[in-house]
Amino acid sequence: MSNPLKKIQSVERAFALLEALTVMGGQAKLGELVRHCELNKTTAHGLLNTLVALGYVQRQDKFYILGSRLGNLAKPVIAHHQSISAHYKTLLNYAASQSQETSYLAMLAGEQDYVYVEAIRGGDSLRLANPRGRREKLETSAIGKVFLAFTPELVRQLRKADKVSSALSSELSVIYHQGYALDLEQAEIGLNCLALPLYDNGSVTAALGIAGPAARLTEHRLHSLAKQLQRVHFVP
Structure with a gap:
């Protein structure tokens, strides 16, 4: 029987990054997000790259910003x-x-x-x-x-x-x-x-x-x- 409380950690971390960006006014640097979410830098970077590829986050210079695709959601x-x-x-x-x-x-x-x-x-x-x-x-x-x-x-x-x-x-x-x-x-x-x-x-x-x-x-x-x-x- 499956555990109804089982969670996928990578999904939780991805949403934690999105919520952190929201709290920070819609944009933040990688280091700021790493500290806020208490994530490994490599892990955070990989998750953010995935979110960028999907359109939920955008990259501008050294900043990550919330992507326009979130508006549709x-x-x-x-x-x-x-x-x-x-x-x-x-x-x-x-x-x-x-x-x-x-x-x-x-x-x-x-x-x-x-x-x-x-x-x-x-x-x-x-x-x-x-x-x-x-x-x-x-x-x-x-x-x-x-x-x-x-x-x-x-x-x-x-x-x-x-x-x-x-x-x-x-x-x-x-x-x-x-x-x-x-x-x-x-x-x-x-x-x-x-x-x-x-x-x-x-x-x-x-x-x-x-x-x-x-x-x-x-x-x-x-x-x-x-x-x-x-x-x-x-x-x-």
Whole structure:
């Protein structure tokens, strides 16, 4: 039987180089990429040459830059994110209006991360940088834990990799039964968060998050907001 967690290291390394180029503003020298990705210089050079040949990276003097072929890959992803954002825009606006804080829309990005696709500020919310496109680990926040709690296959994969502690397992059980997740200054001191799963045709397709100062978004208020949003967005 094949191992569902088996990964091809060369593929991981190639994508690590592409993501490093993105973080570095779209261009970087070989040495910078080697240090960032912690790769052997010969290995990195070979992978970059392959990406150049395929059109996903271009070479300009001493710099490697992201190639135009990546745009074709991104188009359907961007269109899908825009479609999901439009589908839940009314609910996102409602959450921001009722909480007077920033509301977020996120989607899964693989088996370990999620990505923010939209953010809307409420009247009194903090002025935070728009996180659209930013990725976070599933275990690190209320939004990520909502995806884990309501997507059993993700948890099964993480269990096989021995990445689900007993504490996390218990927390996911609580989240599943109450229908939402809270983060009470766990990810960041002074910041409280709420996250709920968003359904389409009976399946969780995205997650809604609300974040704000702990002094305003108290635990009691978060529970109240969660129940209010559950009434608006039908939960199966």
